Amino acid sequence: MEFPIDVALAEAVPRLPRGQGWWYEIKFDGHRTVLWRLAETVRLQSRSGRDVTRVWMDLAVAGMRLPPGTVLDGEAIIHDGGRISFSAAQSRAASSAARARALAARLPAHLAVWDILAHPVHGDVRGRPYLERRGLLLGLLADIGPPIQAVPATDDPxxxxxxxxxxxxxxxxxxxxxxxxxxxxxxRIWQKVRHAETVDAEVVGYTGPAARPRALAVRLPDGRIGLSQALTAPLAVAVSAHIAACEPGRRARTHGEAYTTVGPGLVVEVLAGTTRHAVVTVTRMR
Known part of the structure; x- marks a missing residue:
């Protein structure tokens, strides 16, 4: 197994599926993170495959307690004021290494783990059934403890x-x-039921300067290209890092609006209620 991997995803559905053979896990609101425990270090990967170790260094340090050869899939989350705060996770993800250290000192992160992809004894276990992987995960984490913990799961709808x-x-x-x-x-091998009515969209371009994009051009699920509303400062910073890693784009237009194209690999979440229109609202990077 080589870094990075393509991760499993979930398709939004309106209600819980029921019937024999279904299992259900709590979905926490944070940043998708794959933890790689290598021979001498730990690396952390985002959903898109970026190396995000520097902003989740507290989780990397905790991951050193895992045996080498372990690869875990989960969600980096931050508790603030007694609840899970996505805005705190977003701020961390968009920070410099120095600012991330300062944020971690005040609000440390936790890794809510839902799957094990590689086991220190059994190797690559991605081909094994979910229930078997779940047992391997619980056994591995039994003596680890916070901040790395398995998400709650049940087979009772x-x-x-x-x-x-x-x-x-x-x-x-x-x-x-x-x-x-x-x-x-x-x-998209799983299903998810969420409180927020959102969909995922691929970023195909941006407006404004590459170092501080103002808005994004996104490909919506029906294939249309929509231009987003103005990005928040943390989102603009995070998107600029992806733009910097891509080849220079070209000029394009959608609904008369000009934008600069950008390479593939960046997915954002947009409010589903806005996708009938040309302008969408970006809520987070995926």
Whole structure:
């Protein structure tokens, strides 16, 4: 297994699937993070494959307690004021290394782990069923403790529905649903039920300077290109890092608006209610 990997994703559905063979996990509101425990160090990967070790260094240090050869998939989350704060996670993800250290001292991160991709004894376990991987994960983390912990999971849909109905105020985003017999592979192999009505969109361009983009041109699920509203400062900083790593773009237009194209690999979450129109609202990087 080589760094980085293509991660498994979830497709949004309106309600929990029910029936034999379904398992349900709490979906925390943070930043997707794959932890690689290598022979002598730890590396952290974002959903898009970027190396994000420098901004989650507290998790990298904690990951040194894991045995070499471990690869975990989960969510980097931050608690603030008794609830999970996505804005705190977003601020950390968009920080410089020095600022990330300062933020970590005040609000340390946790890694909510939902899958194990490589095991120190069994090697690459992505082809094994979810339920078997879940058992390997729980066994591995039994003696590790915070800030690296397995997400709660159940095969009882009524328990999962209660989680969904009662935990939103604590920063829980929803529920992820997985088949007990399913292997781990790239693409939308899971289902998710979320409180926020959002969809994922691929970034194809930006307006404004590359060092501080003002808005994004995104390809919506139906194939249309939409131009976003103005980006928040943390989003602009995070997007600029992706732009800097791409080849220079060309000029293009959508609905009469000009933008500069950008290379593939960046996905953002946009409010679903705005996708019927040319202008969309970006809520976060994925």
């Amino acid at each position: 009524e328990v999962a529905q209660t989680w969904y109905d009662t935990l939103a105020e604590q920063g829980v985003e929803g529920i992820v649903c997985k088949r007990a017999a399913s292997p781990y592979r790239p693409g």
